[in-house]
Amino acid sequence: MLTRNNIASAVLITLLGFAAPCALAQKMYDTGASDTEIKIGNTMPYSGPASAYGTIGKTEAAYFKMINEQGGVNGRKINFISLDDSYSPPKTVEMVRQLVEQDGVLFLFGTLGTPSNTAIHKYANEKKIPQLFVATGAAKWNDPQHYPWTMGYQPSYQTEAGIYGRYISQTKPDAKIGVLYQNDDFGKDYLKGLKEGLGDKAAKMIVAEVSYEVTDPTIDSQILQLQASGADVFVNVTTPKFAAMAIRKAYDVGWKPEQFLTNVSISVASVITPAGPEKAKGIISSIYGKDPTDPQWQNDPQMNDWRAFMKRYYPDGSLTDVNNVLGYAEARVLVQVLKQCGNDLTRENVMKQAANLKSFDTGTGLPGILVSTSPTNYAPIRAMQLMRFDGKEWVRFGNVIGQ
């Protein structure tokens, strides 16, 4: 019967029916998130042999400070807790446990170092804590099937080395390759990718594999060994300090191979200039972002945004250090993920949004290289472009590979 009471009840029930989903779309939080803040955990080597990378953490902290001053993300301030692990895996385990169990962070972001991240890999996945955008190029972070809570960021070393391997077998099939590599996960991953790129001719083409330790003072002996092996292609898998030494020494001893340099060491200011620009002429490398010291980005508006940010929020940071661009880019991607989360700040949703980036432009990537992820693809940046140093600057050539 359509009495007034009945109609009122019907209206009430209908309204409740609409309200219920709205109530469900209300705020949802896991530990570390609230109405006012989002707690993020990070470990960086601020001391020890890898302390040069600590500046990435400082850049990220500065970026979050800027975001907070602009009102935060969806009204929430970012509380970025970054601890020093001295690049020592046991320390990383301890610091991460502190961040998760003591400080109660919502998730981990940008933790640096392959051994460091390997140490907490299982822990993060067991406890279902997102381990986002780890700052290492190891290939194993792109494994959503077994480790759904871990995601990398930069193109993996194996991807990059594979590009060089394929390029060499296409352009110089009878090359004799000599490889100088750092005796750690970075160097060994590279070697693996190179061999994969060369295919089954790898064993024949690679005539010398020479390693060095990060603690070695010089690598002169290694360069001489490579020269003596008769190699005419030199794959230079070194970190900046050693890259500069290798480029300089190879030139000085009169060895003029076709040289491939890892993307980690392409900085004009930190590597090429100390080595001597004329000695680096002809070196091939690849890139996915903009080198801040490359003259062609001098007036690029997005890079100028970065420079303005650095001057205002991280004045001690070097404007020639590409690490500071990396930190900026990663922070921007993270803020995008947080924006996409809206009011649902559960760990599950954070991970879901991280795996749902659609062609996001960090502003520091090469034209056409964007950040994309999906539930089956946890490699945010996969594409790189080859480039050659012409004595003054890096000149890109060919197509963007791997998009």
Added chain:
Amino acid sequence: MEQLLSQILAGLATGGIYASVALALVMIYQATQLVNFAQGEMAMFSTYVAWAMIQAQMPYWIAFFLTVGISFVMGAAIQYFVLQRIRGQPVLALVVVFIGLLVIFNSLAGWIFTSTIQVFPSPFPAESPFGQHYISAHELGATVVTLVLITLLWAFFRFTSLGLAMRAAAQNPVSSRLVGIRVGQMLALGWGLAAAVGSVAGMMVAPIVFLDPNMMSGILLYAFAGALLGGIDSPGGAVFGGFLVGVLENLLGAFVVGNELKLVVALVVIVGVLLLRPSGIFGSVQVTRV
């Protein structure tokens, strides 16, 4: 054959680096009977000071000598303010103090100057000498500087009364006081001298290996090995030891075990030599009466 020669020459060049730091280590030992584990970090810090001056447009040689002077004062100050207080303590406690100094200098350098690698200029010309390409002009120049230093120091210790007083104060402080030597001053002088030598070593090394707070950590072990191999109480021996270690390292890595075990084998060889001659090749054997 040519590769053998090139590896030996490259080894001598690297050995020159070890020799100069080994010299600083021996200096401290001669002056204080202690091995200063913080020597490398102090040298690195001095080099940063020089770098800062050069960045501020100061000419190279002025910055160089100013840094040597500042390092001298820094070394003497450390002896006076830090070490004097714990003079009589067990040796192991002193070693821990050195370790403390080591981390302090390393951390301060990273904080003040940041950890980004920097280029340190070389006073020597850029073209390789005599048209060959095994040793650069700088490496040759650095070696020459080390040899000149060592000659000066040897002459100082051997022929001047001040040098004699310093040696006496280090080896026998009690008797030295009895003959009127101001032991405290001598020790401060010794530390200052060692810090100054260290700063020269740092400024010679930095153009080759580039300047960063961890520049010296790899070198220190080899310098230490070189100093002990040659004899910790013999400056000439230490320099010889440094060159020997450099050549050995290269030869072993290139021809014997490959680079992946170079560190292990080089150190096994060093320890082996020490087993045969425990006081080093040129060191004097301490004979104690029972």
Added chain:
Amino acid sequence: MMASAPPRLLSVGMPIAVACAAPFVLSNYHIFQLTLVLVYAIALLGLNILTGYNGQISLGHGAFYAIGAYVAAVLMDRFGVPYWVTVPVAGALCLVVGFLFGLPALRLEGLYLALATFALGVAMPQLLKYKPFEPWTGGVQGIVIVKPDPPWGLPVSADQWLYYFTLAIAIAMFVLGANLLRGRIGRALVAIRDHPIAACAMGIDTARYKSLAFGISAMYTGVAGALGAIAVQFVAPDSFTILLSISLFVGIVVGGLSSIGGAFFGALFIEFVPSIADQISKSAPWAIYGVFLIGLIFLMPMGINWAIRLGWARIARSLHAAPAQSRSR
């Protein structure tokens, strides 16, 4: 007769009681940290036997810690051996390796032994990365270990169980060490340290005891390494750099050489002071650590353990003196 040390009940009984009760009031994270403190304490006791009691300087004990850790990891991961078996195996292996290393070390004294052990500590990571060993050691990637679950369905967390397991082993090792050091062997070691020639003249086989000291010390550190690996659940060459060896050395000096309690204080120092330093100064934490280090040596050059003993002796003296004074009035 005045007591120069606090009574056993206080110095031993109380800490053990506190240690047993601790896991019930602390969070899993703090229990994890305490487990590490116990691990370091075992390692430091080992190093103390060699350097403190026997006077042989070792700046490379991290190498033995690494061997112990890798033994545990390899056995658990590659061969499925239960965790509690790996600990004595690690100890036994390190006993042998340490003894063998101690043999050539007999010829080296003071500085030269310091260099040789320093070299061992520096070379260890490279040895661990060596390619032919990779199928076992996992190369640079290291080995991930699964934390053992509490047995018999006990209602404790994995962290708590591991803590008690480590505590039990620590107590056992300390009791063993105390018996060793207070008995004939300990006296022989100290004699060799202080007056090697007199010791020899008294009939002590110096060579045998010195090598034995190396072996026993390595065994302790190896056991600690195995326990540490299980606690951290990961081993990699980068975990065992020369920094570890130096930290251990710093630990025994700061804690107190030639003392058993010193191992515990040293462990507390090396576990917590770096974090405290980090909180004081984010930009130069190790500089603060260095200042702490130097300050401690200034104030307590013989180590914390001895400072406490001195303090206790003073208190005891003033307590004894007071009644005498009132009597003389």
